[in-house]
Amino acid sequence: MKKQVFIAAITALQKQYDLDSKNAELLSQVFPEADSANTLYPNHFLTNTLMEVIHECMGDTFRDTCGMTWCEYFCFELDFGRKYKPGMVKEKDDTLIDLSTPAKLYDFLITQK
Incomplete structure (x- = not known):
């Protein structure tokens, strides 16, 4: 996969996730008995396939102890790199892994092939 296509795909996932979260938060204000987690639009079919x-x-076949790949970790645990802090991700030999952007994730994944 070309780098620009990878970045576009991850960016599209981020935009959709952000939009869904915003809409869920607004719906939870309209329906106060429901929290925002219950008002998320179920687009997991498309997200999971992408x-x-x-x-x-x-x-990207590596799975951590929770079963996450690097891409899933970047998107869902690091909130598309927004929660990344320098030094927080390391390889087994303590080599630092920069997962601050989709481009850096791509560069890292290329070295794993």
Whole structure:
């Protein structure tokens, strides 16, 4: 997968996630008996499929103890890199991994092939 296509795919996932979260928060204000987690639009079919395509194209087969790939970790645990802090992600040999942007994630994944 070309770098610009990878970045576009991850950015599209982020935009959709942000929009869904914003809409869920607004719906929870209209329906106060429901919290925002219950008002998220169920677009997981598309999100999961796009994530699988990314995994396949990038060879992102590593799974951590929770079963997450690097891409899933970047998107969902690091909130698309927004929660990344320098030094927080390391390889087994203590080599630092910069997962602050989709481009840096791509560069890291290329070294894993």
